[in-house]
Amino acid sequence: MDVRTRNNITITGAQGAPVLLLAHGFGCDQNLWRPVVDLLESKFRLVLMDHVGSGSSDPGAWDADKYSSLTGYADDIVDVLDELDLRDVVFVGHSVAAMMGALAVNADPTRFAKLVMLTPSPRYIDDADYRGGFSREDIDELLESMEMNYLGWSHDMAPVIMGNPDRPDLHDELEASFCRTDPACARVFARATFLSDNRDDLAQIPVPTLVIECAQDAIAPHGVGAYVRDHIPGSELITLSAIGHCPHVSDPEATARAIAAFAGSP
């Protein structure tokens, strides 16, 4: 299995510069990083990936068992770094990919220099005193909302792997494939994401970690960012004034600044 094809690896940015691996969260694909890629590519070597089941990853690599837990996605991240033989990597994971990054770093710390967790949540469902923001019923409601919106989903319009190594015109690519995920894969990914509990994995993270949260985020509500910081030894927390769950889209300047300052510091 060619890992580059499997995870639709895209490499851009400055030759020889520090390497950032950008991993997208639940929903859409590596295209969400475009606004921050534009701001980071002069200073960093940027490696982007699509998780299997999302974006332009290889449909043939789908394995419902493997990808029903975050470990399956984390194993792929380690594979990517092995295959590309990258070391001292700063892993930047959005949303659930922040937890995939935590699992990958814990599994093989030798490849990672630092971890950036963008709007992470180690557990989405409330549990005793812990406030994740959601109930099990809410997650069922999400799955139902996904079902309703996949009613018009057609296999004929499934994303095709883009052969163009250059960055094609943004709008064309968005029209063609953006956010169009096979419903069967999206269901499995949604369950793996929102039913996960990675609170116990935080304490073991052995690399310097930056947690970035938004001032108002319905998916990682107030308090979750601080929880993550408090449970990762030596980590720091930055709160952006942005609203929503995707500051790399809604406020790319502030997001890129925070990533660059942390990744570029010695």
Add this chain to the structure above:
Amino acid sequence: MTDLDIDDLWDHAPSGHLIADPQGRILRVNSTLLNWLGYEPDALRGRLIGDLLTPGGRIHYDTHFGPLLRMSGELAGVTVDLVTVDGTRLPTFLTANVKTDSDKRPILLRITAVDATDRRAFERELRQQRERIEIEIGRVRVFADTLRRSLLPPVLSPPPGLEAADYFYPASADHIGGDFYDLFPLSRATWGFFLGDVVGKGVDAAVTTGLTRYVLRSAAVSDEDPVRVLHNLNSVLGQKLGIGDHRMCTLIYGNLTKRDTGFDVDLASGGHLPPLLIGGDGSALYADTIGGQAVGITREPHFIASHLHLAPGDTLVLYTDGLTEARTGIGRERFDDHGALLRFATDHAPTTAAGIVDAIHGLLDTLGAGVEDDAAVLAFGVPS
């Protein structure tokens, strides 16, 4: 048209309108949407679009729709439940686009909601139907597969000194054709075999196929004359069985008896395609079984008897018309319209049972979608 008309259209259009800042903070909502949701004028100003959604819908919006709108500049007909002031849900379709400044930076989100209550009820029914259908299809597949396997032998048990090979090509995952075959011991010295094809497809054909197999196996035990075995089957198929029209089949029945270094083969044919005899000397010809009638057509049918001997190196091949009538893709041509099967056999002579079955397997794969009916192949050979 006056400005008054345009203001009226904004406020009282048959769809809900909403303007928000790029972060999703609501700036203005028209009367239609306020009425639908039960809010006072200005009550929603400053709230977030996500506040109007269910928690699950909010996750979907924040992970998919919101980023999609910001990145592509538009959102076309997504399905969203809005929550009214008293907590009930309003099914809607949302469409949206983004107003940008001269630097293409977003300034405003323009969002329109259409009431989709009826449509959603219809879609929900459609979805439930589809789920039921998927379960049904799964059940039918398992049923068809189990039934089909019950009509074919799990393993062939040839007599010592004879090699046997078979291949079955199902033309469809959820339809059962009527092909059947078997090879089984009758006594220490004699083995029986048959291969045939019940006319038609579907449940009736499968029932006839099952019946035919069991009648043949029991008739073979009580009678050593292959022609009488076919007559026995003909009597059973002629009785009132309550299984509709598919009670006719073509088949070859035969007995194999060890003699010298090879096997004697006594055949009876009920209107079936003639077996191929591929000689150890490199020849290939059809066994002389042409002219008999199908089993189950008349009360007193005419069946053809034939006798041949398989010496070391010889191979006998039985097959169904799924092979000979496969479309070649050239006009309306069928594979065996012009003697292609005999040429194919000649090209592979001399061969072995496994060799010719593998070759025909490859041929069927090459014909691919042209194979419109199930195809069964059974071959025996005496090792040279």
